[in-house]
Amino acid sequence: MTRPVIFTLDLEDHRPDDTAEIRYPDRCRVALDFLDERRVTGTFFVVGEVAEAQPDLVREVADRGHELALHGWTHTHLTELEPRALAEQAVRGRALLEDLAGRSVTGFRAPTFSLVPSTVWATEVLVEQGFTYSSSVLAARNPLFGFPGAPRTPFLWPSGLAEFPAPLAGLGPFTVPYLGGTYLRLLPSPVVAVARRVFPPGPTPWTYLHPYDLDPDEPYWRVPDAGALSPLLWVGRRHMLGKLDRLLAQGAGVPLGEHLDDARRGGVFHPEAR
Numbered sequence: 001m002t003r004p005v006i007f008t009l010d011l012e013d014h015r016p017d018d019t020a021e022i023r024y025p026d027r028c029r030v031a032l033d034f035l036d037e038r039r040v041t042g043t044f045f046v047v048g049e050v051a052e053a054q055p056d057l058v059r060e061v062a063d064r065g066h067e068l069a070l071h072g073w074t075h076t077h078l079t080e081l082e083p084r085a086l087a088e089q090a091v092r093g094r095a096l097l098e099d100l101a102g103r104s105v106t107g108f109r110a111p112t113f114s115l116v117p118s119t120v121w122a123t124e125v126l127v128e129q130g131f132t133y134s135s136s137v138l139a140a141r142n143p144l145f146g147f148p149g150a151p152r153t154p155f156l157w158p159s160g161l162a163e164f165p166a167p168l169a170g171l172g173p174f175t176v177p178y179l180g181g182t183y184l185r186l187l188p189s190p191v192v193a194v195a196r197r198v199f200p201p202g203p204t205p206w207t208y209l210h211p212y213d214l215d216p217d218e219p220y221w222r223v224p225d226a227g228a229l230s231p232l233l234w235v236g237r238r239h240m241l242g243k244l245d246r247l248l249a250q251g252a253g254v255p256l257g258e259h260l261d262d263a264r265r266g267g268v269f270h271p272e273a274r
């Protein structure tokens with residue numbers, strides 16, 4: 001059974017430095033208009049510093065019916081944080097987002113899928129800080145961050161936190177989170193459609209994008225984290241909305257926070273037992 005695709009967006013400030021033009025609020029509103037036209041609501045994972053810099057934008061996201069969730073206070077990988085620092089970031093970020101949304105915020109997405117075997121401690125911290133779910137795992141080997149052996153469909157951590165792993169397609173080292181970001185921009189829509197049939201993504205097939213994925217006119221700069229692949233971050237931006245339109249053509253799912261039962265049905269994953 002193919003479930004409808006769930007829309008998610010990581011609202012972050014992708015700029016080479018503070019002097020570069022701030023383009024993401026405009027691109028975020030392009031996404032909001034696109035979603036309004038299709039009566040789709042999704043989940044926006046917001047970096048705390050972005051919410052502090054652009055409170056009107058983040059309030060607007062919530063007012064237009066979307067779920068707000070946290071994408072860290074800064075865009076720092078979990079591997080760079082101590083438990084106490086994550087706890088402080090989580091409590092601060094959640095409080096700000098709840099203030100802007102006027103409703104509770106319970107979701108978290110680790111920057112760059114950095115919930116990996118060495119950072120499972122974060123799942124305890126997040127529960128202690130009132131979060132009910134995470135969407136932070138890439139359950140395969142990956143040159144950046146991956147968690148080979150983790151379930152590829154929703155599950156619970158021993159702490160009780162629900163996890164919605166990134167939908168994956170491919171074989172061996174070429175297993176990628178194909179439903180969003182750079183992969184969705186690079187892959188032709190018919191290939192994505194075949195991948196969905198060959199590698200059924202389970203009950204919560206979520207797409208993910210960033211404001212820059214919708215910004216074909218951003219002047220090129222070399223993104224250090226991406227290394228030699230940096231130019232790929234600019235490929236296919238002009239066609240991203242068209243691809244999303246095709247992904248959502250058979251209807252769209254509700255925000256991730258409404259799928260906790262799918263994670264409970266997946267049962268508890270004990271990483272230390274592996």
Ligand SMILES: [Zn+2]
Nearest residue numbers: 010012111112
């Ligand atoms: Zn991010």
